[in-house]
Structures are given as C-alpha cells and as structure tokens.
Amino acid sequence: MRKVLFTVALLLSACYVSAQVSVVKEAKSQKSDPAKAAATIEPALTNAETANDPETWKLAGDFQKAMYDEENMKLYLPGGGASADTAKLYNSLAKLYEYYLKADELEQAKVKSGELKKPKLRKKMVNTLVTLRPQLTNGGSDAFNAGNYANALKYFGLFVDVASNPIFEGEEAVKNDTLTPLIACYAALAANSLEDKDAVMKYAAIGKTHKEEGYRALMCIAEVAGKGENPDSTQWLAAIQEGCERFPSQDYFVGNLMDYYIQKGKVAEALSTIDGLLAKNETEYYLYVKGVLQYENKDYENAVATLEKVVAKGGNLTAEAYSKMGDCYFFPAQELVEQNATLAMEDPKYAENENKIKDLYTKAEPYYNKAKEVAPDKKQLWGNYLLNIYWKLNKADYESLTKELGM
Secondary structure, eight states, X not given: OHHHHHHXXXXXXXXXXHHHHHXXXXXXXXXXXXXHHHHHHGGGGTSTTTTTOHHHHHHXXXXXXXXXXXXXXXXXSTTTSXXXXXXXXXXXXXXHHHHHHHHHHHHHXXXXXXXXXXXXXXXXXXXXXXXXXXXXXXXXXXXXHTTOHHHHHHHHHHHHHGGGSGGGTTOHHHHTOTHHHHHHHHXXXXXXXXXXXXXXXXXXXXXXXXXXXXXXXXXXXXXXXXXXXXXXXXXXXHHHHHHHHHOTTOHHHHHHHHHHHHHTTOHHHHHHHHHHHHHHOOOHXXXXXHHXXXXXXXXXXXXXXXXXXXXXXXXXXXXXXXXXXXXHHHHHHHHHHHHHTTSOTTSHHHHXXXXXXXXXXXXXXXXXXXXXXXXXXXXXXXXXXXXXXXXXXXXXXXXXXXXXXXX
8 A cells, every 4th residue: 555655656746747847848838928938937946846957947037038128128119118117127137137047056056066067058148147237227226216215225236246146257347347336335325215234234335435426335334333222333433434534525424523523522633633634625614614623622713713714715604604603702601601690799700700791792793693694594593692692782682683583
C-alpha cells in the first residue's frame, strides 16, 4: 500500500512539474498579448522547478518589456500621450528589471556550478537594461511631483541600486555614471518624506558626494539624525559641519551650526567659524550671523558695526539687522529694569539706572522704527519693543502704537 501511495505521489509531482512547464509554453504562445502572457507565467516564477530556470525569468521580463513598449508608444501619439497609462508603464519597467536581474543571477549561478559553460542571456538583457535605465528617473520624477513618495523612492532607488549589480560589471558607463549620486539625492528626499531613516541613510551616503546637489542629501541626514526619540547628535553635527565645509552658500548648515554653538555656549568657536566663512565670501547672511554672535557675546558696539554692513548691502535681512541693532541697546536696558525691580525708589542706584534706561531706549528707538519702515508686516521685529520704549519715554506714542497694533 505504501509503495502504491509513493508511486501516486511521484506521479502527481511529475504532473505538477509538467503543468508548470506547460504554463511557460502557454505564456509563450500568448506573446501577442503581453499582459495576458505576463499573468499566465506568474505561477511559474514561484514553482521550485521552473523558478530556478533563468529562461523563465527572462521570458517574464520580455513580457514586461513588451507591456512597457506598448505604453511608451502611446506617449508619442497625437494628443500628447493622453491615452498612456504611466503607472503601468513604470511598473512594467520596474518588473522588467526585477525579472532580468533574477534571470542573470540564476544563470551566473549555473555557470559557477559548471552546469552552463557560459551565460547566454546576459548580453541581450544588459543592452535592454542600459537603454531603459534613464527612464527610471522619469518614473521617480513623476511620482515625486505627484506626492507619491513610495514610488519615487522605488524608481529612484532602483536607478541607484542597479549601478552596482553584477550584471553591469562590464558596463563602465553605468558603474561610473555621474548621474547616480544626483538621483541618490532624490531617493534620499523621497525616503525622508516617508520618514524611512534606513533608506535616507543608504541613499544620502551616495547622494552627498554630488558636487552641486549633495547638500540635499546632507540635509536629509541631519534631519533624520536630529529627530526621533533617540536623536544622534554626533551624526547630526557631522552632517552639519560637512555641509558648512562643502556647501558654505547653503544657509541651512551655517544657521544650524551657529545655533548649536550658541546653545552650547561656544560663541567664540562660532565666531571663529563665521570669520573663516566671511574671509572667503562676505555675504549678507554671514555678516548678519556674525552680528548676532557678537550680540550674544555682549559685544554690542562691534555687533552694531557689523550689522550696519548688513544694512549697507540692502538685502533681505535689512529689517532683521535694524531690529538686532535695536536689541543691542534694548536688552541691556532690560537688565537695568530688572535690577530696579529689586531696588527701592529712594535708592540712588534706582535713579541712576532710570537715566541709563532712558538713554538706552532712546538709542534703540530709531533702529526699531527703521525695522518697522522696512518691514511693517514683521511686527515681531519692532512691535513689543517700541511699546516698551514708548511706555517709558512717550505715553502719546504708546497710545498711538497700541491702536495701530490693534491692542
């Protein structure tokens, strides 16, 4: 009885294998209808007998290539390709890559084991993959612009990943493609939008090497390293410092580094860094940052002198520079206000402080008014400061400004 059952089992197994082989044959007969053929061959990709045959995967890839070609042709029809299904187009392209790469992997394994003397499929597959690889960036761009960051990551990531695949070992143009780091930047951006830290780090490590756009990848590294329950301050700082060194024109890195130094009480180190940047390029932003650092260091006289240079440039930070110059007088006055709060009014020091407060307020007022003149909508730069000043110096102006601010 056991022997009979065993014989039946062998028979059923043989029939199943035969069925899978028949599936491949049936799919071949349907090649005029690529979508139908692709659906037919799917079971053969998971069956142990046919799934280990590189020809099966090559054939499945061929069907995806045919589907891709069908949709791609529609893009050139009258009407600007309105009838083209771009989702189907790029999905077929991704599957084409998946299947051809699998076919090559299996074929190379057979060559290595001695089952095959040499590969038969690689050359043709490589030619197709090299030709179509740039289209992956189009798929990524379309998805990214549509806000579909998962697909953007899929296509941008595939473009980057395949560059190091063994199938391209003889393709120097692919291995050394200067476009790869740029697309890696975009993959990192898509991954960052998905909050996929591992993918960000993977692609940003490649993307940051791009000479012009590498700053985008470094920003992504800094963002993912600096947030979450367990931020990596070491990695964050390394990315910010690298950004300052390699992309000094990107204010993001300089601003974050200066904030870091201020928070850590390392103003002298911050000033040294900004002076180094100013020596190379005296931008409005760098001057403004230096002025702020001098202010933080309570070097008010030099802060005002530096901020005057910002104003002289007449750029976007003029109002901020005027406001910060006002701060150089207003906040020292506030220290005296707080001191007077602890003194009796008959204390001689109280009257002395009051005179100093009025003098400092008088010096601060024109700077805040300049900030108001330049940026009337940025009330945070001048509003409350002038109210405090007018309360002390001129009640009529205080009442007028209160109405103007709608208070």
